[in-house]
Amino acid sequence: MTVVEEPRADDAPVEAEELSVVGKPLRKIDAEAKVTGRLRYADDLSLPRMLVGKLLRSTRPHAVIRRLDVSRALALPGVHAVLTGKSLPIPYGILPVSQDEHALALEKVRYVGEPVAAVAAIDEETAERAVGLIEVEYEDLPSAMSIPEALRPDTPRIHGEGDGPNVDRVAALEFGDVEAGFLEADHVREDVFFFGGNAHMPLEQHSALASWEAGKLTIQSSTQVPHYLHRTLARVLELPASRIRVIATPVGGGFGGKSDPFSHELVAAKLAIVTNRPVKFTLTREEVFYAHRGRHPVLMEVKSGFTTDGRITALSFRNMLDGGGFGSFGAATTYYTGALQGTTYRLPAYRFEAVRLHTNKPPCGPKRGHGTPQPRFALECHLDKVAEELGIDPVELRLRNAIEPFSKTVNHLRITSCGLVECIERVVEASGFHDKHGRLPHGRGVGFAVSAYLSGAGLPIYFNDMSQSEVQIKVDRGGGVTVYSMAADIGQGSSSVLAYIVAEVLGIVPEDIAVVTADTDLTPIDLGSYSSRVTFMAGNAALDAARQMRDLVVGAAAEKLEVDVAQLTTAGRRVFDRDDPERCLEWEQAVHAASALRAPLVTAGTYRAPDLAGPFKGSGVGPSPAYSFTAAVVELDCDVETGAVTVDQVWVAHDVGRAINPLLAVGQTEGSVYMALGEALMEELTFRDGLLESTSLFDYKSPTVLEMPEVHTYLIETIDPEGPFGAKEAGQGPLLPVIPAVANALHDAVGVRIDEVPITPDKVLKALDLAARGKPGRVGPKALPAFDFPPLIHVEPPEEALR
């Protein structure tokens, strides 16, 4: 059960205007399609003469392909085509700097589960039999299954020539003088943390249906990023992009896991061309775990300096990321593990070094929070320890260093609206934190943490000076409005958000609006549903287009009614004189007036984030037009006999700017809390002898309804000056503080520190046992393996940060 408090008077929007759609707990526009089973996800689609595709996947973590013979598979009746790596030799990758993947492995394999060959056959059973008839001879190479193994000099390079270490990316930045900050400090502390890797586990398995007709390819796929898939298909298939149509089907859960172009999408397209028949691939649950792109395991060393009165003098992070077999988003992830530490705290000096390593595991990528939950876990646990040593209340320590609205961080990020302090005050008060912290019986505890997150990455994935979101609006003569946007609704309700915004501006209701989305033939650009960007960016483009349409319609109504246009407003499907509401046109009449004067009634809006990148290399990761802020308190119970942790209640306050629909914003917050608790307590990819062990939903433990505690959600509205109606993101940020709040609550409950996620009962028992034997009650990594980070790039903090 969830408690949602109505905003208090002091949260009241700064704008006095009356809103009739925005801010209301309305149904989503696709709600009925979802509850009746009518919504068609990718695997629900079929086409006449459709073939079924299956992938042969590597059984070796690291090996050279010595022989690959598909002749027996090809000879099987019902098999129409078999592809190998040579069929699609052009490399690709989501980031321009990481074009290291092939649709099917060329020459060598880099993880168990990597696609090696593909079959299209008359039905699933035949395709599976054909896959079994493909003969592969591997020559095994030594593999690297962890960060220390990747760094060993005798481990062969997973990519490129020469012996290890398997370095994919490095970053080394210093803002201000960190060593001087440590010297100035009264208290310096260092900690090492490890965040284990975990998976998105969308309930819908990835699926793609490709067809080829009259020289044009159409692919319908459960993707978060139709535009990037479009670009990749054009590159790999060597087809003009104009001959490719990508349709993102309704996505049955993404969380970042459907943001890369995938092997099965490229292979489905190629097989459709080769066979001249539609081809569908749907991954099995086991294959979803191999496709992965999940949370990077990260090993982190945190060091901070504080004055005795709890003011931070310097902070440094050293991070090692276990990237898996390919680059994916990893270059961005690497920087994200250092980018957002300063978004919650005023740091006089900050240093960040990171290395991403290749290992023989499924590739890691972006999962909800993208590279920031790991350092946030480390930072918030570290600060709890600092607070304890300084004898300062952990909430007070955060408040003394809290970032201020309309400021700049030490690493040149522009902060606009900021409800961090309000979020802190709300959860601390609602949870009774100060009556509980350090005061509950042994076995019971409360923990606290805060965080911030992007409302959209400020820069696109590939550098360009074009818009990041465009929205078109068309009005028909019946008054119906169609909104066109490439944004993919992945369950967060982005299509509904666009409808609410347009309805609000035009003074109509969402039911008057049809939203056409995520189709490269029909809709104008949106970069995709990632980095919590759609409400902010596509929302602003929709606002732009809607305001233009309102001006057209209201302008015509003013002429018709012979009143000054400034006198007119729109609401309740009417255009009327605000001082004399009887002087009005019905919406449809106003549309007719506008059509007569200015047909066609079509407008287009656009959004591109302001240029916010700082003056240094690597500054492209972190900037966002606005940041959301979150604070959380977790109360839990720890069974000292079994080590089992039961979370009883979570209080979470999220600065959402403005909730375009509070039901959806609360839903995103609750879902984030859930996902965070899974990561904190149970979710983990485990490997043995190069094999992923957790390839089913039995082995990969995630919380059921029985594990979910009561969640108290508070939306804090700060009305961001650049967000549409003041809105910021809600989909990712609320996950961040919950994981460290669990760790901090466990310490409050039983006095031990588990500096490693997930916090499983065996680790808790081990720490309790150590404490009982008079040793430090801690489980976690002791040190980072040796590695020569590159020389630091020194950057002056912005003047605003030094004030």
Next chain:
Amino acid sequence: MSPRGLVELVVNGEHHGVAIEQQRTLLEVLREDLDLTGTKHGCELGECGACTVLVDGEPHLSCLTLAVEAEGHEITTVEGLASADGLHPLQDAFADLSAAQCGYCSPGMLLTAKALLDSNPSPTLAETKQALSGNLCRCTGYAKILEAIALAATRMASLR
């Protein structure tokens, strides 16, 4: 090839004769032969609950049920929940409270919840949680789903 046999299935009150191989699951037959794609799959191993349908009113995992086993029983899928009069109260409540985010688990959740409310019209929170414990949802944190079931139960009680 396995021998095919004619199976008579009663789905949402309608009779369907389908010629199928014996090893085909109810999930496959519903989706692929009857085009009732409202029933979802998330694992095909009985782990996620997405494929839940009602067999004689009881929740069953259609991925672990052979279609031939379902012969002679009344099968209800999500497509059978609404009537000409409109949505089932559970569907209305799920839509009103946004208990369907991505919507992929919703058909299984709705049918599990229907079986619960049919046998226990005003379940406690603990009873509802117990009933839903085999249905995974990755989006909502289950909160809105629990609220929607409680709301539907209240609305259904006021209709009686």
